[in-house]
Amino acid sequence: MRSAGQLVVDRQLHAAEIARFHSHVVCGPTPSDCNIWTGAIGADGYGRFYLTRDGVGFCVRPHRYALAIAGGSVAAGVLSLHECDNPVCVKVAADTDPQQHVVSGSQGDNMERMARMRRGGGRHAVRRCDSRGVRRERSVALREAVRHGWDTAAVQAAQLGDQPTLW
Ligand SMILES: [Zn+2]
DSSP states (O other): OOTTSOEEOOTTTTHHHHHHHHTTEEEOSSTTSOEEEOSEEOTTSOEEEEEEETTEEEEEOHHHHHHHHHHSEEOTTOEEEETTOOTTBOOOOOTTOSSOOEEEEOHHHHHHHHHHHHHHOHHHHHHTTOOHHHHHHHHHHHHHHHBTBOOHHHHHHHHHTOOGGGO
16 A cells, blocks of 8 residues: 555546546435545555556555545645545535535544544544444445435434443
8 A cells, every 4th residue: 555655636627536536436315424435445544546657556545536536635754534434435525515525634633633532522422332343344344335326314314333241
């Protein structure tokens, strides 16, 4: 994975690549809903977007790619974080939008964010127990929930992942 390096996405130069990216995304109907990646999902529950540039194949995390589309590039060392706590979300909201999804941040931002979620209780308090396997299952369930278009009930069921026996 080269996802931690600099990632440049040029709207003209990479137009076909961007179109392929969007073909793997199903958008939620409201600003608070996530846009869900429906392409490959790795063992860690995060998406995989495979690219070939200058004859070299590599893969990136789709939410990092989404940030690079929005800003033109993501610098090396800059993290792409999920304010919505959904690893397969690729929505980059406007700064003025009350609900943020994928945002860029530093390692320090990430530590602060994780601490805030631990204190926050609610669904985040449950999610800190997630193992990679459970996270991947939830990501795959979300992908299935939107495979034929956005299905609000199926998405909510997948996000809740109401299966304590798995833990
Ligand atoms: Zn989201």
